[in-house]
Amino acid sequence: MDSIVKMIDKTLCISASYTSELFGVHRNTLAQWVKLGMPKAANGWYPLKECFDWVQNYRGTSDSEDGDEATPKTTAGKKLHYEAKLKEQQAEAAELKNAISKGEYIPREEVVSELQRFFTTLKRSMTGYSRRIAMEIAPFVDPDQVRVIEQSINDTTNAVLLQMSVRGVYSARKGKK
Helix, strand or coil: CCCCEEEECCEEEEEHHHHHHHHCCCHHHHHHHHHHCCCCCECCEEEHHHHHHHHHHHCCEEECCCCCCEEECCHHHHHHHHHHHHHHHHHHHHHHHHHHHCCCCCCHHHHHHHHHHHHHHHHHHHHHHHHHHHHHHHHHCCHHHHHHHHHHHHHHHHHHHHHHHHHCCCCCCCCCC
């Protein structure tokens, strides 16, 4: 098994594979960084502290204008910064894809279909209960009064359904005094 740390000339060094893992870059990027001046102790070995300091300086950041995140100063640092952001977004997309494949999310079409079916049933039920109430109070109230009550319930029900379909919330109107 390859060692990831080694002492070279009394300096703690880390392997190229661990260095690329540590900084979150490809090994080819390390070769580019060496050309740009990153310290290298030996073939495949990098001095930990010096490399860390160099990368911090290379990726040197300044406060962004919007104040919510630091952005790199150099073009190469910006490229690295946005590559890291891209990797984060790709990881999030992969997590979402995995969650979908595990059945943690329901397809949109299925949700829409179920909601349409539910609201159709709800509307039928709500528009039918005014007739049911009228039938139950008919033996106790004058027939004209039964029709007025049934119509009032029906009008209120339709107003509720219309308001919910437009705004999603029902606000009862204040009665006239």
